[in-house]
Amino acid sequence: MNIKTLKGKILLGFAVMILILAGVVGWSIYNFESLSNAINDILVENYRSIKASDSMVESIERQDSALLLLLRTSEEQGQEIFRRNEKEFYTWLARAEDNITIEGEGAILEKINEKYFSFVSNFDQFYNAEEDQRWEIYNQQLLPRFNEIKNDIRELREINRQAMVEAQRSANSRANQAIIYTIVLALLVIAFSLIFAFYLTKQILRPIKELEKGIKKVADRNFQQQIEVASEDEIGVLADEFNEMIAKLQEYEKLNVKKLLMEKEKSEAVVNNLSSPLIVTDQDHKIVLINETAKELFSIKQDVINTHFLEVIQAEEIFEYIKNPDAKEKKTFKLKKDDKERHYRISTRQVIDEDEEYQFTVTLLEDITRLKEIDSMKSEFVSTVSHEFRTPLTSMNMGLSMVINEDTGELNEEQRELLEAAYEDVERLTELVNDLLDLSKIESGRIEMEFDKVDVNDIIEKTLNPFYKQAEEKEIDLKFKQSEDNIFAYADPSKISWVISNLVGNALRYADKGKIEVDAEIKGRRVLVSVADNGPGIPREYQSKIFDKFVRAGNDKDEKSGTGLGLAISKEIITAHNGRIWVDSEEGAGSTFSFYIPRFGYQEGKDE
Amino acid sequence: MSKILVVDDEKNIRLVVGKSLEKAGFDVYYAVDGVQAVEKANDINPDLVLLDLRLPKMNGFLVLEALKSDTSTEDIPVMILSALSEEDDVQRVISLGAEDFLVKPISQSDLLSAVEANIRTEATNGQEEKEEENNNEA
Numbered sequence: 001m002n003i004k005t006l007k008g009k010i011l012l013g014f015a016v017m018i019l020i021l022a023g024v025v026g027w028s029i030y031n032f033e034s035l036s037n038a039i040n041d042i043l044v045e046n047y048r049s050i051k052a053s054d055s056m057v058e059s060i061e062r063q064d065s066a067l068l069l070l071l072r073t074s075e076e077q078g079q080e081i082f083r084r085n086e087k088e089f090y091t092w093l094a095r096a097e098d099n100i101t102i103e104g105e106g107a108i109l110e111k112i113n114e115k116y117f118s119f120v121s122n123f124d125q126f127y128n129a130e131e132d133q134r135w136e137i138y139n140q141q142l143l144p145r146f147n148e149i150k151n152d153i154r155e156l157r158e159i160n161r162q163a164m165v166e167a168q169r170s171a172n173s174r175a176n177q178a179i180i181y182t183i184v185l186a187l188l189v190i191a192f193s194l195i196f197a198f199y200l201t202k203q204i205l206r207p208i209k210e211l212e213k214g215i216k217k218v219a220d221r222n223f224q225q226q227i228e229v230a231s232e233d234e235i236g237v238l239a240d241e242f243n244e245m246i247a248k249l250q251e252y253e254k255l256n257v258k259k260l261l262m263e264k265e266k267s268e269a270v271v272n273n274l275s276s277p278l279i280v281t282d283q284d285h286k287i288v289l290i291n292e293t294a295k296e297l298f299s300i301k302q303d304v305i306n307t308h309f310l311e312v313i314q315a316e317e318i319f320e321y322i323k324n325p326d327a328k329e330k331k332t333f334k335l336k337k338d339d340k341e342r343h344y345r346i347s348t349r350q351v352i353d354e355d356e357e358y359q360f361t362v363t364l365l366e367d368i369t370r371l372k373e374i375d376s377m378k379s380e381f382v383s384t385v386s387h388e389f390r391t392p393l394t395s396m397n398m399g400l401s402m403v404i405n406e407d408t409g410e411l412n413e414e415q416r417e418l419l420e421a422a423y424e425d426v427e428r429l430t431e432l433v434n435d436l437l438d439l440s441k442i443e444s445g446r447i448e449m450e451f452d453k454v455d456v457n458d459i460i461e462k463t464l465n466p467f468y469k470q471a472e473e474k475e476i477d478l479k480f481k482q483s484e485d486n487i488f489a490y491a492d493p494s495k496i497s498w499v500i501s502n503l504v505g506n507a508l509r510y511a512d513k514g515k516i517e518v519d520a521e522i523k524g525r526r527v528l529v530s531v532a533d534n535g536p537g538i539p540r541e542y543q544s545k546i547f548d549k550f551v552r553a554g555n556d557k558d559e560k561s562g563t564g565l566g567l568a569i570s571k572e573i574i575t576a577h578n579g580r581i582w583v584d585s586e587e588g589a590g591s592t593f594s595f596y597i598p599r600f601g602y603q604e605g606k607d608e
Numbered sequence: 609m610s611k612i613l614v615v616d617d618e619k620n621i622r623l624v625v626g627k628s629l630e631k632a633g634f635d636v637y638y639a640v641d642g643v644q645a646v647e648k649a650n651d652i653n654p655d656l657v658l659l660d661l662r663l664p665k666m667n668g669f670l671v672l673e674a675l676k677s678d679t680s681t682e683d684i685p686v687m688i689l690s691a692l693s694e695e696d697d698v699q700r701v702i703s704l705g706a707e708d709f710l711v712k713p714i715s716q717s718d719l720l721s722a723v724e725a726n727i728r729t730e731a732t733n734g735q736e737e738k739e740e741e742n743n744n745e746a
Contacts, residue, residue, distance in 0.1 A: 390691035393713035395620035398628055401716040407631045430713050437693065448695070 006233040009203060013196045020192060024185040031178030038171035045101040046164040052096035053157035056112075057150060059089040060119075064146050067126070071134055079127065086120060096156070102163045105156065112152045119145040207235035211242060223250035277344075277365040280351075281322065285309045288360060297337055297365070322348055322363050332368065342369040379440040386437045393433065396426045435565035439549070442572040449492045449576050453600045456487040456496075456520045456527055463497045464518060467504050476508060477515040487520050488600035489527040495573045496529075496597065499581075502566040503531040503593045511535035514590075525602035526579070534590035543583055547571040570595075578603070609635040610727055613654040615645040615671065616689070617664055625658065625689070628716050629723065642666025646674050649681050655728040659706075661690040661697065669700065676705040685726045689714065 062085040070078030093113065100106045122145060126137045207227075214227040223246055227239045271278055277294030281287055287304050290312075294300075304312045310319055321331060332345045344365040351360040400423040402408060404416065411419070464480055471478035489496070500518070507516045514534045521528050538546060549568045567581075574581040577597045585591035612634045616622050626636045637652055639645035642663040649657055657675065661668030668688065675681040685707040690697070693711040701709060707726045710719065 387691040390712040391618050391621060394689075394691075395618070395624045397713045398624040398716050398719070399620075402624065402628060402631065405716070407627075426713075433713075441694075 004232045006204060006235060009233065010200060013200055017189065017193055017196065020185070020189045024182065024189060027185060028178065028182055031174065031181070034174055035171055035178070038167055038174060042164050042167040042171070045099060046160045046167065048099045049096055049101070049105070049160040050157055050164070052092040052099070053153050053160065055092040056089055056096070056153050057157075059085040059092065060116075060146060060149055060153075063089070063123075064143075067123070067138060067142060070127070071138060082123060089116065102159055104159060108152055108156045108159070112149060112156070115145060115149050115152065119149060204235065207239060211235070211239060214242060214246070218246060218249065221253070223253055276367060279309070279313075279363045279365075281309055281361050281363065283359070285319070285323065287312060294365070297335065318346060318363075318365075321346055322361055333365075335365075342367055343372045344368065375443070379443055382436055382440040386433045386440070389429070389433045393426060393430050397423070397430065400426060432565070435569060439565055439569050439572065442569060442576065449495065451490055451492055451577075451603075453488050454491050454493045454496070456489050456491075456529065457482055457485070459493050459497050460500060460518055460520060460529070463500045464504065467501070467508065470508055471516065474508065474511070475513045476511055478504070478508075479515065479517050481517055481519040483519055484521050487522055487527055490598045490600045490603035491577055492573075495576075499570040499573050499595065500529065500531065502570050506566060506593075507531055507533040507535060507591075522599060523596070525599055526596040527599050528594060528596055530592055530594040532590065532592040537587040537589055538583060538585040538591050539587050543585060546583060547581065609633065610656070611635045611637060611652055611654040612723070612727070613637045613639060613645065613648055613652065613657045615639040615642075615657060615663065615668070616660040617641060617662075618660075621660070621689075625719070628719060632720050632723075634723075640664075642668065642671045645671045646681075649675055649684060650678070653681075654684060656723060656726060657684055657686045658689050658723070659686055661688060661692050661701070669704065672701060672704045672706055683728070685728055687722060687726055689719075 063082050066078045066081035066085070069081070093109065093116070097106075097109050100109065119142065122137065122141045126134055126142060129137055210227050214225060217225055225246065226243050271289065271291045274291055275293060277297045278289075278291045279287060279294050280289035286306050286308055288306075290300070290304060295304075298313045298315075300312060309322065310316070313319070315333075315335070317333060332343055334341050335344055336342070345368045347364050347366070349362045349364075351362060353359050400419055403411070404419050404423060460480055460482075464478065467478055504516065504518065511533050512535075516531065516533045518531050519529070547567045547570070549565060571581050574595045574597065579595055579597040581593070581595035583591055583593050612629055614622055614625050614629070614636055615638075616625070617640050622638050622640075626638065629636045637648055637654060639648045643665045645657070645659065645663070646666070648654075659668050659671060663671065666674075668690065672686055672688075675684060675686060682705075686705070687708045687710060688701050688706050689710045689712060691712045698709050708722055710722055714722075
């Protein structure tokens with residue numbers, strides 16, 4: 001029989017054990033049964049015979065006493081005792097005769113019967129004899145007969161006693177035998193159970209061990225193995241499933257490795273074909289990856305992987321930039337390539353792993369020389385165009401103003417109105433041209449900043465002076481809070497004044513009534529200047545764009561509008577100061593324009 | 609009457625600037641290029657030269673240099689009226705001896721006040737003073 005399942009194997013094992021146990025129980029019952037029979041034999045067969053013998057001895061002894069009684073006195077009583085015991089004797093003799101179990105017992109009983117018959121016959125002779133003859137009969141016949149019978153009965157008793165002893169011995173031996181057999185059987189069962197348990201554990205554990213080993217290997221990413229489990233039981237099925245799983249894993253890994261390799265090749269191709277130099281460094285600023293363009297730029301010929309950045313690239317400025325992993329703005333550097341100065345914009349990105357531990361820094365150097373050229377061409381173009389505008393604007397401005405001033409003759413209302421409109425637009429155009437020129441100058445760096453220690457309160461005060469009248473006309477409360485004294489900044493006073501006047505001018509232009517508050521305060525290493533109004537505010541979508549060129553909040557193109565360049569110029573000026581300008585505004589609740597410039601004594605890259 | 613030499617290659621500028629100055633009572637002369645400007649300055653000995661920088665034949669810098677280096681013309685005040693407004697240009701013309709630098713576009717009133725501030729007066733030339741008085745009377 002081929003049992004395939006583990007359950008079957010276990011059940012079979014238990015079944016065998018139960019069978020053996022049942023055998024032991026059966027054997028024990030048999031042995032108890034024979035023991036009980038042996039005891040029964042002793043009791044029933046021999047004990048009865050002994051009891052009969054004893055009773056017969058008792059009866060005959062009483063008869064002997066009766067004889068002695070008759071010899072002396074009482075005739076009646078003696079005979080009565082004799083006869084009663086005679087009956088008693090025969091009863092016990094009959095019982096003994098019914099229970100002949102031992103060889104020779106029957107012969108003895110027959111002998112007793114014969115002798116007792118003659119003993120009773122002799123009593124009749126004794127009873128009928130004369131008193132003097134009675135002693136003679138008693139002594140010569142009855143007493144010897146009495147002793148013979150007694151001896152025969154004793155013999156009977158003795159053989160029965162011996163039979164009893166024999167039976168007891170036999171029972172004892174049987175019991176001993178049973179004990180031995182039972183012990184042997186029990187030992188057998190125990191031995192079998194042990195063997196079975198051992199076999200079962202081995203049978204179950206060995207494949208499980210195999211599986212365990214296999215799983216360990218899989219955990220170590222070894223997919224090149226198969227588990228050998230010959231059994232066809234549950235464990236065998238499990239092993240088969242396991243092998244199948246490994247095969248699938250192996251296939252999956254192959255696929256993944258292939259994918260990874262492809263991705264790696266792709267990334268490498270991308271990095272190497274990147275026209276911009278790219279360098280990846282680790283936490284210790286050692287180079288992890290560098291592309292061909294970067295090697296070319298820094299004239300690197302040898303393998304530099306795992307070498308410190310500064311050992312390979314002697315550009316402290318760039319290294320300082322990379323070293324600081326905090327968020328920062330893109331910066332441009334000039335580097336020489338093929339003996340030509342080129343502009344590079346540097347940007348870094350931190351690659352952070354899942355545990356949010358900083359891992360790598362990717363540094364990209366974008367060659368923006370061409371952009372710079374285009375930018376300067378653009379500035380040049382704007383500058384040229386603006387200049388070209390100036391001459392015709394001059395003739396328009398002066399020509400119109402002469403006519404309006406009626407230097408050329410009187411004007412009617414309609415003529416005046418039209419000419420004044422034209423004049424207004426000429427002025428706006430002039431403003432635009434001037435702003436454009438300023439912006440292009442600042443952008444191209446042609447305006448030199450003249451940094452100095454400046455009293456910010458003083459600048460604000462002077463800047464606001466020309467605005468008070470205008471504010472009053474518009475019923476606007478223009479106020480300089482001056483909440484702090486001795487605020488010194490490191491700035492170009494005329495440029496900062498320009499920015500403040502632009503911000504205040506804007507606030508005045510857009511507000512009707514209300515108030516404008518200007519203030520300055522020291523904020524750590526910087527000076528914060530703010531211009532707050534309670535005017536119409538700036539819609540959220542414009543707040544980030546408002547510092548771009550030609551951006552005006554809303555779609556107002558009415559006479560309120562400036563050139564749309566003022567804030568762009570302000571931003572350029574503040575940026576040139578290493579500062580920052582921004583706006584906080586809520587539509588309908590006013591705007592606050594603020595900018596930071598370096599506090600005097602904290603300038604020159606001493607940023608917080 | 610004070611004489612002003614307006615040097616500009618742009619016909620329209622000559623027209624509006626000239627008209628403005630004439631209306632203000634000045635005697636206005638014109639030159640259309642640098643060479644002509646130097647010639648006319650020598651010929652008419654104006655009380656003020658209003659000089660553009662971008663000029664054909666000879667640019668404004670050279671004209672200025674020529675006027676200021678010639679003893680017969682060095683005393684004539686020269687005001688630059690130009691579309692150029694670079695710091696460098698301003699510095700350069702001031703160092704060459706120009707009296708003022710006006711950036712185009714300019715309003716009529718600004719032009720006139722600048723002219724009046726810089727024109728050769730009696731303090732610099734007695735003859736001019738007389739003419740000035742005549743002008744005022746006229």
